[in-house]
Amino acid sequence: MSADVTQARPLAATAKAAARRRARPGGAVALPLISGIGGLIAWELAVRAMELPPYLLPAPTLVAQVMVEYWGMLMRQLGFTAFAAASGFLIALVLGVVAGAAITASRLVDRMVYPWLVISHAIPKVVVAPLFIVWIGFGLTSEIIFTVVFTFFPIVVNTVTGLKSADLDLLTLVRSMGASPLQSLWKIRIPAALPSIFAGIKISATLAPVGAVIGEFVASNQGLGHMLLQATGSLETPLAFAAVFVISVFGIAIWYLAELVERLSIPWHASQRGTILGA
Amino acid sequence: MHAVALSKVEKTYFAGQGDVHALGPLSLAIPTGQTLAVVGPSGCGKSTLLRIIAGLDDATGGSVRVADRDVNAPIPDVGIVFQRDLLLDWRNVIDNVMLPAELNKRTDRQTARARAQALLERLGVAEFADRYPWELSGGMRQRVAIARAMLCRPSMLFLDEPFSALDALTRDQMNVILQGVQAGQGVTTLLITHSIQEAVFLSDRVVVMSARPGTVLDDIEVPFPRPRRLSLREDPEFVDIARRIRVHFERAGVLVG
Ligand SMILES: Nc1ncnc2c1ncn2[C@@H]1O[C@H](COP(=O)(O)OP(=O)(O)O)[C@@H](O)[C@H]1O
Ligand SMILES: [Mg+2]
Numbered sequence: 390m391s392a393d394v395t396q397a398r399p400l401a402a403t404a405k406a407a408a409r410r411r412a413r414p415g416g417a418v419a420l421p422l423i424s425g426i427g428g429l430i431a432w433e434l435a436v437r438a439m440e441l442p443p444y445l446l447p448a449p450t451l452v453a454q455v456m457v458e459y460w461g462m463l464m465r466q467l468g469f470t471a472f473a474a475a476s477g478f479l480i481a482l483v484l485g486v487v488a489g490a491a492i493t494a495s496r497l498v499d500r501m502v503y504p505w506l507v508i509s510h511a512i513p514k515v516v517v518a519p520l521f522i523v524w525i526g527f528g529l530t531s532e533i534i535f536t537v538v539f540t541f542f543p544i545v546v547n548t549v550t551g552l553k554s555a556d557l558d559l560l561t562l563v564r565s566m567g568a569s570p571l572q573s574l575w576k577i578r579i580p581a582a583l584p585s586i587f588a589g590i591k592i593s594a595t596l597a598p599v600g601a602v603i604g605e606f607v608a609s610n611q612g613l614g615h616m617l618l619q620a621t622g623s624l625e626t627p628l629a630f631a632a633v634f635v636i637s638v639f640g641i642a643i644w645y646l647a648e649l650v651e652r653l654s655i656p657w658h659a660s661q662r663g664t665i666l667g668a
Numbered sequence: 669m670h671a672v673a674l675s676k677v678e679k680t681y682f683a684g685q686g687d688v689h690a691l692g693p694l695s696l697a698i699p700t701g702q703t704l705a706v707v708g709p710s711g712c713g714k715s716t717l718l719r720i721i722a723g724l725d726d727a728t729g730g731s732v733r734v735a736d737r738d739v740n741a742p743i744p745d746v747g748i749v750f751q752r753d754l755l756l757d758w759r760n761v762i763d764n765v766m767l768p769a770e771l772n773k774r775t776d777r778q779t780a781r782a783r784a785q786a787l788l789e790r791l792g793v794a795e796f797a798d799r800y801p802w803e804l805s806g807g808m809r810q811r812v813a814i815a816r817a818m819l820c821r822p823s824m825l826f827l828d829e830p831f832s833a834l835d836a837l838t839r840d841q842m843n844v845i846l847q848g849v850q851a852g853q854g855v856t857t858l859l860i861t862h863s864i865q866e867a868v869f870l871s872d873r874v875v876v877m878s879a880r881p882g883t884v885l886d887d888i889e890v891p892f893p894r895p896r897r898l899s900l901r902e903d904p905e906f907v908d909i910a911r912r913i914r915v916h917f918e919r920a921g922v923l924v925g
Binding site for chain 1 (some may be wrong): 724743744746748750752754756757759768770771802
């Protein structure tokens with residue numbers, strides 16, 4: 390879906406924007422860096438000037454100090470969270486693509502299931518998280534299943550959109566070339582769906598750590614979510630800040646990883662287009 | 669010997685709000701090896717006609733025979749080029765050309781690959797064999813689409829307004845190139861176009877269709893020997909034929925499209 394938006398963008402506008410970026414080399418990195426560092430300094434100075442107690446708002450230097458001190462533990466907890474996020478996401482990916490394929494393949498499944506999927510997507514999933522303890526019990530399984538639920542929808546929806554997006558004329562053409570339905574699925578529909586599926590993957594991949602952390606809030610005694618809850622509960626706010634920081638960096642890293650996988654998998658898509666050859 | 673024989677073919681689309689009588693009754697025979705150009709006003713059923721002959725759509729009346737068989741499924745022995753090149757974004761040029769060989773098991777891969785290479789050379793795009801479609805201009809892309817259509821040595825080539833999206837100069841160039849590819853192949857060709865000049869330049873015969881529902885309005889032999897040069901378009905006989913076609917459209921009060 391977002392991939393379509395990229396495609397629809399006039400080439401000229403994209404080129405102009407690129408030229409503007411090139412005209413100020415480093416500006417895209419340097420400027421946010423300056424404002425970011427400025428913000429940190431202001432925060433540090435404000436905390437010191439107002440003599441705020443650390444449990445209310447810790448200074449950045451204190452958070453950094455705590456991070457160094459608790460590095461080992463933070464990484465171990467990150468390991469739990471990352472495992473739950475990755476397992477949940479991968480299960481959601483497989484289920485989502487299969488469900489999307491089934492919805493596309495069968496009119497009956499489409500009519501009977503898809504509307505309910507879309508409607509149930511409107512239920513805020515955080516609200517139902519506690520129910521998972523009732524149904525599945527406290528622990529990793531609950532956490533993973535909650536992550537699956539949390540990340541499933543963008544993949545289904547984008548898979549369906551992608552598989553339905555194949556050019557009708559192109560499908561007619563390959564039919565005239567003697568393609569079987571399976572061949573046109575494999576050689577046309579699926580590749581044509583990849584940009585859309587990757588758009589879903591990117592959304593879900595960034596949702597996965599969020600899902601895992603929420604799962605840990607309610608159903609786990611390990612992981613960064615649990616640690617965050619414990620730290621705030623005992624007013625160890627600097628440690629809570631450190632946990633939030635680690636979660637955030639992890640989320641950003643996941644996004645870049647998804648982006649990298651996308652670039653390697655579909656280099657032919659709009660993202661990498663350049664000069665046109667010949668007359 | 670006729671490659672295609674149509675007798676009183678009709679097509680009605682049964683749409684929601686009302687039926688559209690798109691085509692016919694239309695009778696037409698294309699001798700083997702002939703290049704037939706079809707011109708007619710926009711919406712008169714030209715694309716419908718092509719789809720019916722190719723077995724991609726059913727006629728609602730009359731008989732459609734290709735290579736002396738009734739058509740009721742996509743016919744195997746044809747290469748098709750549409751106005752949009754319909755290249756696969758995710759394949760490079762040579763792999764795009766190879767697509768038909770992958771889809772029908774009759775063609776040996778090795779042979780097909782050599783032929784693909786040769787076709788790209790003949791069409792002047794061999795240097796782009798490893799490039800992706802988005803790296804090519806519209807004219808280059810359409811040449812690749814032609815190579816793909818010709819890969820499995822089809823005995824028939826169907827072209828539905830193949831050059832309509834190209835600028836005039838590229839279009840002239842493509843006319844010369846297409847003629848070169850056809851030369852000596854004996855391919856029965858059905859060319860749908862809205863350019864009268866293109867129709868006369870490329871064909872052995874031009875069929876003029878009426879407005880919807882399309883029927884045959886005129887059927888004109890084009891006797892010029894091949895290879896033809898673009899300067900042929902200034903030949904008085906050529907101009908006469910072009911005028912004869914244009915008069916049909918002026919009389920009907922429609923533009924060619
Ligand atoms: N699938 C369809 N359903 C309903 N009407 C159609 C369909 N395809 C074409 N038509 C109608 O049939 C007529 C002929 O269409 P077409 O063969 O595409 O014309 P041409 O190629 O000569 O411009 C047009 O009026 C068009 O609107
Ligand atoms: Mg048409």
